[in-house]
Amino acid sequence: MTRSHRSSPADTPPNTHLTPLSKAEADPSPVVPDPPAAPEPPSASPARTAPLLPTQAGERYMILDSLRGFAILGIALANYPELSLxxxxxxxxxxxxxxxxxDHALNxxxxxxxxxxxxxxxxxxxGIGFSIILQNTTRKxxxxxxxFMRRMLLLALxxxxxLTFIWSGDILLLYALMGMLLPFFRKLPDRVLLSSALALLLLPVGIDAACEYAGLHPAAFFVQLxxxxxxxxxxxxDNFATWLRDAxxxxxxxxxxxxxxxxxxxEFIDGNRYFKVLGLFLLGFLIxxxxxxxxxxEHRRxxxxxxxxxxxxxxxxSPLFAWSSMNGRPWGIAAHSLIYTLSVYPLAFAYVGLICLAYLRHGSAAPFRLLAAPGRMALTNYLTQSLIGVLLYYGIGLGLGASLPLVGVELIALLIFIAQIIxxxxxxxxxxxxxxxxxxRILTYGRYFPCRR
Structure with missing residues (x-):
């Protein structure tokens, strides 16, 4: 069973079988906004018998909230072409x-x-969130x-x-599994941590080249399954594209x-997602x-x-990456993997740098406050996007799947994000x-926290 080249996921090799929804990534850790010049958390260590508490508002930074909100927007725009079928x-x-x-141009x-x-x-x-948990837990x-393991087990659940009951494109399970490895890197010196992160980010290119040369398919078991x-x-x-709509x-x-x-x-195996995710986790942890x-x-330059x-x-x-993705990776899997590495990461880092620079100039401006709100509720908003997509596009809801142009699909995704901001x-x-x-939070810390202000 073959899926057309135009629909194959951007960061996984082409498959000769049916391929479901993919692409979603989320750090669901909620972040509470704070003024740009938030003070350093107190360094004094309380007694070891003091109860552990989640990070409080004065220990959070709006830039992290805003980046999460920005990413929530990107998630909607990346996921809805697949959620819509x-x-x-x-x-x-x-x-x-x-x-x-x-549609072709927008694609x-x-x-x-x-x-x-x-x-x-x-x-x-x-990765940044893990460093905050580590610092706060150690300080307290x-x-x-x-x-952290309890937190990751809950995220995995x-x-x-x-993944099983709402949408096949889940990323939370992989995040949780890779997140469980993070504590074992926490004592590494900076140079080793950075080298490990870069090696993990580059490793998929070598793996793809070796598999392509040897004709190996590491995920063959899951293809058969x-x-x-x-x-x-x-x-x-014949009915793959419309199955969910007609259900x-x-x-x-x-x-x-x-x-x-x-x-x-x-997809996780053929796309080497575990190496990519763990490498980015380590880079975030170092930051x-x-x-x-x-x-x-201090780091404006x-x-x-x-x-x-x-x-x-x-x-x-990135245009080269897009062309390769939309045309079935004509230069091969290894070449596409190299293009991915040289285009996706630099542009993503540039997005972060650009937002941080804008924040330094206009940190109290409305756009950052607006982005921060959905960023503080990233887990809720991520899962809500999937649920809304099911209700819009599947047969048990409005059944609009596989019938709307991409322009309409992305417009709906944008409107959903605006609604999530409000x-x-x-x-x-x-x-x-x-x-x-x-x-x-309640399940992680094993105690009740009041939610109402």
Whole structure:
């Protein structure tokens, strides 16, 4: 069973089988906004018997919230072409949709400027978040490993439920599994940590080259598993794009999600996602270890260089990455992997640098406050985006899947994000945490925290 080249995920090799939804990345750790010149957290260590508490408002920074909010926008724009089933349409069906010419141009832009970039940003933020947990837990006299592992186990559970029952494109489970490795890197010196991060980010190119040369397919088991699930449920290339739209009961959707989970595992393996995610986690942890987010003004020149160099390289090579993604990687998997590395990471880092520079000049401006609200509720908003997509595009909801042009799909994604800005702002005016963030905190720390302000 073959999926068309136009719909194959941007950061995984082409497959000769049905491929479900992918692309989502999120660091769900909620962040509470604070003035740009927030003070350093107190260095005094309380008694070891003091109860551990989540990070409080005075220990948070609006720049992290705003970056998360920015990434939530990117997640919606990256995910909805697949949640809407547009990416699964055959070429002929996509060409028959209204404004198909605009769709082709927009698809190229999405591949160039969005795909892969926002999961990179979220992964960096996840690593920064771990450094904050480590610093706060150590300062308060707590044990880091049990607390963080409990947090990751809960995240893994949420990811597993999301993957199995809502959408096959979950990223939370992979984040949790890779996150469990982070504590074992926490005592490494900076140079070793940086070298490890860079090695992990470059390793996929070597792995892809070796597998391509040797004709290996490491994820063949999951390919067979997915094919068996499709055969059992009656999913074929002819009905793949419309299966979820035509499903009139949740049982049909669940059948699709089962095969989708197998392909998601295959995508992680063939796409070397675990190396990429862990490498970005370590890079984020190194940034957080030195609290660079709290001292942006000291690094203005470095941020300018990051933005200029990353933006120049990324914008130059991203069209090449988009063309390769949309045309079935004509130069091979290894070449595409190299283009990915040289285009996605630099452009994502340039996005971060540009936002940080803008924050230094206009940190109290409305756009940062607006982005911070959904960023503080990143877990809730990420999962809500999936749920809304199901209700919009699947047969158990409005059944709009595989029928809207990409322009309409991305417009809907943008409107959903605007609604999330409004609803997140209203919610946080009355409550301290997002609903899922609140539950996550209670279960992580094993004690009740009041949510209402």
């Amino acid at each position: 547009y990416r699964f349409l055959p070429e002929e069906a996509a060409a028959a949709l209204p404004v198909s010419g605009w 190229f832009i999405v591949h160039s400027l969005i795909d892969g970039k926002f999961y990179t940003i979220f992964s960096l933020l996840f 006299g707590g044990r880091v490993l049990p607390l 949420m990811g597993l439920l999301h 997915q094919q068996q699930a499709c055969a059992h449920s009656g999913i074929t290339p 009139d009961s949740y049982a049909g959707i669940f059948d699709f999600l089962i095969q989708g989970a197998a392909v998601r595992a295959q 957080g270890r030195h609290r660079l987010y709290a001292r942006l003004g 470095a941020l300018r260089r990051l933005t200029l160099i990353g933006g120049s390289v990324g914008l130059l090579l 609803l997140s702002s209203l919610w946080l005016s009355a409550f301290r945490y997002g609903p899922l963030e609140w539950i996550w």
